[in-house]
Structures are given as structure tokens and as C-alpha cells.
Amino acid sequence: MMRPPRIALGAFMLESNGHAPPATRAEFEAACWLEGKALAADLARPAPRAPTALTGFMRAMDAGRAWVPVPLLAAGAGASGPMEQEVFDDLLHRMEDGLRAAMPVDGVFLSLHGAASATVEVDPDGVLLARVRAVVGPEVPVIATLDLHANVSRAMVDHADVLIAFVTNPHVDMAERGAEAAAAVRAMLGGMRPRSGFVKLPMIPPATSQNTDAGPYADAIAFGRGFLDHEVMNVSISSGFSLGDTPKNGLSVVVTTRTDAARAQAVAEEIARFIWSSRGRWTARLLPLAEAVQRARHAGADPHAAPLLFADVADNPGGGGRGNTVWILEAFHAAGVQGAVLGVFNDPELAAEAHLLGPDARFTAHFNRVETNHFSHSFVAEAEVIALHDGRIVGRRGIYAGxxxxxxxxxxxxxGGLRVAVATQRRQLCEPAMLEALGIDIAQVRSLVVKSRGHFRAGFDEHFTPDRILEVDVPGLTTVVLDRVPWRAVPRPIWPLDPGMEWAP
Incomplete structure (x- = not known):
């Protein structure tokens, strides 16, 4: 009897903001750095730390014929700056050495973000895929899932057999994409040899135009998925992470067919033309801070007014923001806003002080006392400690569910009239359990301020409909007003920085 196929598993999840401080080994260890047996044990837990695409892949594989998972390494730090080069080198060597030791394998599945950079290497995802391909050879299936915000490179396309990007933003289909990758692995083990088409558009649309429930991105994805048939097996439209500020920046279209390379490229080019023709719709519309203050004051003063959610999109830890700017906090406090909850602020020193003082303590809270980023100025106010928590939670909605x-x-x-959630680790507020752990009843909150760009929509949609969500115009490392960014490395010309440019695939 033939032995069951051995499939190597790994993950590398980092979205690099080219203007944020470098991502350290400590950031990865605090979020996810699991090797070999530790990764296997984590994936067997009911609430793993490893990326959801990995668990989705494994469940789908388990539903089919017998197979043997070979866990390598899963490393993820969410979003930060470019990865310290020595940390990436170590990750690369560990992944490569683990794969060599595991040989022979019959396939490789990687959960990648696709928008990583390092302090020296501009395309870590492409380098990792190239190393994997060099170890396993040209015939072994190498399949990867990508974040919808991947900055896809030619190297990534050339060294993977299939790239499968998320379809939803907020990303609530990660398990489904892992399952799709499992189906592709099974098909390749059965003899399928897929072909890919690739187009990179000179286009870095603002992040607030990239929701997939409605708008230009939703229309682009629907148009692309309309090509799926017996031959076209996957269409991945990755908006890209504009703030990566690397030579591989830009929206991309990757089309995978079962046999026909010419068909794959033709479909990719047709989708690219459709997106380029709609580029004028991919724009940012933000609420001025002064108006946000007025809306929050009204919501707090009038119990019959609809509760509102204010998104601090320019300080999104999910895009490399520090999660600690105080523009909205300072303005709401000065205006005497009542009934608002703000969070989650990344301030380890302040969180530690509150834990040292204990519940009910009154003290002078000093935000950002050691922060050096110019967007994160200090703020000092009298405060009372009303709840403490160890910070270990299990998500129940959106991207952290389970x-x-x-x-x-x-x-x-x-x-004053505000409640402010402070944490030690930098995470975007996209999960209600982050507040519920501190005793907050979100249904009773008059105004909620979230440090998040878009994933909060899947976490808080049970309380805030789209008409009650307001994206606020304040400064920060993740601003969606792209002409404010000090660009260094994006290829030019590129839209919308060069609005008069012409392009065709």
C-alpha cells in the first residue's frame, strides 16, 4: 500500500510598514513563534495562536484521505516595521533546515502575508518561496495563501505553484482559503500542474477604499471571480499594502488555471484593465477631528442618539501604527465628551503602573512617557483604575474568532467622562473580547474609538452598522491620505501619487 503523503507546513505573517520601527524577535515571540513539535501542539489546541489558514488547511486535509503533517515553523508578528534582517535570516535558515531534515515531502503549504520586508531584503516572502523551491525541487507542490494586502512579487509567483489570496476584508475567510489550498494540494498530488498569469498595476489605493462588502474593491473581486470555471481555478486580487514603501508595491492580479498559461495571463490582464478603469473610485473620505468631537459630544449627551464608532485609521497597529497616538483622546477629553470608550492604547509602562497601583487607585496617567515616534506625543491626565486583566483572551468574532x-x-x-483601555502588546482593537475582558458592556457604550483601519467591522458589526462608523482624519503612521507619506522606494509613476499617468497591461 502506498504511504500517505507528507505535507510540510509553515507560516510567515508580517505586514511591514516602511516608516515604522523595525520588527524585532521579541515581537514575533509575543505573537507567534512556534517550531516543530510546539507548532504541532498549538495546531491541536481548540484556540491556537498559529494563523487560521493553517488550521483551515489541516481540517480540510483531515477530511480527505490519510496524510502526514510535517510542521516546520510558524512565525507571525501581525504588522510592524521592516523585520530586523538577522531575525529574518534566522527564520529563513530554520525553515530551510527543518524542510531539509523532513525530506522527502510530497508537498509544502505556507501561510504567508505577502507584504513583509526586512531592513535589508525587500522581498522576504519571495526569498522564502525560492528557498523552499530549491529544497523540494520543481515537481513537489508548493502552495501558499496570502493576505489580501500582499505586495506580490514576480519571485513569489515564479516559485509557488498556486498563490491564494484572501477574498474578504475584514479577513473572515482565512480558514476557507486554507481549505482551498488543501484542495489544490490534493489536485496536484493527483497529477494537476497549474499555470499562473500575473499583472502588477501601478496603483496603491488608500486603505479605507479596500473594504469588500461594497465599493470598488467589492466590484473588482466580483468581476474577477466571475471568471472561475472548470479551467480558471483561482483569481487573487491583492490590493497591496501601500505603506510598505518598497519596489514591489502595487495592486496585483494573479490568476491560476489548471492547464492553460495563456488563458491565465489573458484573464489577469482583463481584470487589471477593469480595475484600472475604476481607479477614480478608490479614494479616501475622512471625518475632520472637530466634527468627530461634536458628534461624540452629542452621542454622550442625548440618550436617544445612535451610538457611534470612530475609527482612528491613521494609528492602526494592524498596519504598523504604534497604537498610542492621543489626538482623539486629547480632543475628546478637552471637550468633555461623556460615555466614550477608547482603545486599545499600546503603553506597557502605563499598563504596568496601573497593575502596580491596583483597582480603584487614582493617579496621574502619563501616556507615551518613553515613546520616541513623532506622532505619539505625550498626554497627561488624572485617572482612576477601574479594571485590570492579564490580557489573555480568546477571540469570538472577526479575524480573531477562535x-x-x-x-x-x-x-x-x-x-473624566472617558474610559480608556491600555495594553502591553500592540494589537488593533478589532475584537470585542478585548474590551469585554475589562468588564465593558459594548451595547451600553455611547461612542467607541477603535485603533484599527477595517478589521473592527467584523468584530463590532453586532453593535455598529456601517452608517454609524466614522473614519477620523488625524495624523499617524498608517494615514490613508497618501500624499502625506514621505515616500522613498515605491516605483514611480504610480496612482494616485501621479494622477495624470497612463497605463495598460
Whole structure:
């Protein structure tokens, strides 16, 4: 009897903001750095730390014929700056050495983000795929899932047999894409040899135009998926992470067919033309801070007014923001806003002080006392500690549903009419459990301020319909007003930085 196929598993999840401080080994270890047996044990837990695409892949494989998983390494730090080069080199060597030791394998599945950079290497995802291909050879299936915001490179396309990007933003289809990757592995083990077409558009659309429930991105994805048939097996339209600021920036279209390379390229070019023709719709529309203050004051003063959610999109930890700018906090406090909850602020020193002082303590809270980023100026106010938590939660909605998340020690402070959630680890507020762990009843909140760009929509949609969500125009490392960014490495010309440019695939 033939032995069951051995499939190597790994993950590398980092979205690099080219203007944020470098991502350290400590950031990965705090979020996810699991090797070999530790990765296998984590994937067997009911609420793993490893990326959801991996668990989706494994469940789909388990539903079919017998197979043998070979866990290599799963490393993820969410979003940060370019990865310290020595940390990437170590990750690369560990992944490569683990794969060599595991040989022979019959396939490789990797959960990648696709928008990583390092302090030296501009395309870590492409380098990793190239190393994997060099170890396993040309005949072994190499399949990867990508974040919808991947900055796809030619090397990534050339060294993977199939690239499968998320379809939803917020990303609630990660398990489904892992299952799709499992189906592709099974098909390749059965003899299928897929072909890919690839087009990179000179286009970095603002992040707030990239929701997939409605708007230009939803229309682009629907148009692309309309080509799926017996021959076209996958269409991946990756908007890209504009703030990566690397030579591989730009929206991309990758089309995979079962046999026909010419068909794959033709479909990719047709989709690219459709997107380019609609580029004027991919724009940012933000609410001025002064108006946000007025809306929040009204919501707090009138119990019959609809509760509102204000998104601090320019300080999104999910895009490399520091999660600690105080523009909205300072303005709401000065205006006497009542009934608002703000979070999650990344301030380890402040969280530690609150834990040291204990519940009910009153003290002078000093935000950003050691922060050096110019967007993250200090803010000082009288505060009361009203709740503490160890920060270990299991998500219940959106991108963290069913996953363990470690926020580090957390504190809830009362500052005037505001409640402010502070945490030790930098995470975007996209999961209601992050607030519920501190005793907050979100249904009773008059105004909620989230440090997140878009994933909060899948976490808080049970309380805030789209008409009650307001994206606020304040400064930060993840601004969606792209002409404010000090660009260094994006290829030019590129839209919308060069609005008059012409292009065709």
C-alpha cells in the first residue's frame, strides 16, 4: 500500500510598514513563534495562536484521505516595521533546515502575508518561496495563501505553484482559503500542474477604499471571480499594502488555471484593465477631528442618539501604527465628551503602573512617557483604575474568532467622562473580547474609538452598522491620505501619487 503523503507546513505573517520601527524577535515571540513539535501542539489546541489558514488547511486535509503533517515553523508578528534582517535570516535558515531534515515531502503549504520586508531584503516572502523551491525541487507542490494586502512579487509567483489570496476584508475567510489550498494540494498530488498569469498595476489605493462588502474593491473581486470555471481555478486580487514603501508595491492580479498559461495571463490582464478603469473610485473620505468631537459630544449627551464608532485609521497597529497616538483622546477629553470608550492604547509602562497601583487607585496617567515616534506625543491626565486583566483572551468574532490573543497586562482607566483601555502588546482593537475582558458592556457604550483601519467591522458589526462608523482624519503612521507619506522606494509613476499617468497591461 502506498504511504500517505507528507505535507510540510509553515507560516510567515508580517505586514511591514516602511516608516515604522523595525520588527524585532521579541515581537514575533509575543505573537507567534512556534517550531516543530510546539507548532504541532498549538495546531491541536481548540484556540491556537498559529494563523487560521493553517488550521483551515489541516481540517480540510483531515477530511480527505490519510496524510502526514510535517510542521516546520510558524512565525507571525501581525504588522510592524521592516523585520530586523538577522531575525529574518534566522527564520529563513530554520525553515530551510527543518524542510531539509523532513525530506522527502510530497508537498509544502505556507501561510504567508505577502507584504513583509526586512531592513535589508525587500522581498522576504519571495526569498522564502525560492528557498523552499530549491529544497523540494520543481515537481513537489508548493502552495501558499496570502493576505489580501500582499505586495506580490514576480519571485513569489515564479516559485509557488498556486498563490491564494484572501477574498474578504475584514479577513473572515482565512480558514476557507486554507481549505482551498488543501484542495489544490490534493489536485496536484493527483497529477494537476497549474499555470499562473500575473499583472502588477501601478496603483496603491488608500486603505479605507479596500473594504469588500461594497465599493470598488467589492466590484473588482466580483468581476474577477466571475471568471472561475472548470479551467480558471483561482483569481487573487491583492490590493497591496501601500505603506510598505518598497519596489514591489502595487495592486496585483494573479490568476491560476489548471492547464492553460495563456488563458491565465489573458484573464489577469482583463481584470487589471477593469480595475484600472475604476481607479477614480478608490479614494479616501475622512471625518475632520472637530466634527468627530461634536458628534461624540452629542452621542454622550442625548440618550436617544445612535451610538457611534470612530475609527482612528491613521494609528492602526494592524498596519504598523504604534497604537498610542492621543489626538482623539486629547480632543475628546478637552471637550468633555461623556460615555466614550477608547482603545486599545499600546503603553506597557502605563499598563504596568496601573497593575502596580491596583483597582480603584487614582493617579496621574502619563501616556507615551518613553515613546520616541513623532506622532505619539505625550498626554497627561488624572485617572482612576477601574479594571485590570492579564490580557489573555480568546477571540469570538472577526479575524480573531477562535484564536488565542495575548494582549499582555491590560488596564481600564477612567479619565473624566472617558474610559480608556491600555495594553502591553500592540494589537488593533478589532475584537470585542478585548474590551469585554475589562468588564465593558459594548451595547451600553455611547461612542467607541477603535485603533484599527477595517478589521473592527467584523468584530463590532453586532453593535455598529456601517452608517454609524466614522473614519477620523488625524495624523499617524498608517494615514490613508497618501500624499502625506514621505515616500522613498515605491516605483514611480504610480496612482494616485501621479494622477495624470497612463497605463495598460
Amino acid at each position: 484564536r488565542e490573543v495575548d494582549m499582555g497586562p491590560m488596564a481600564l482607566l477612567r479619565i
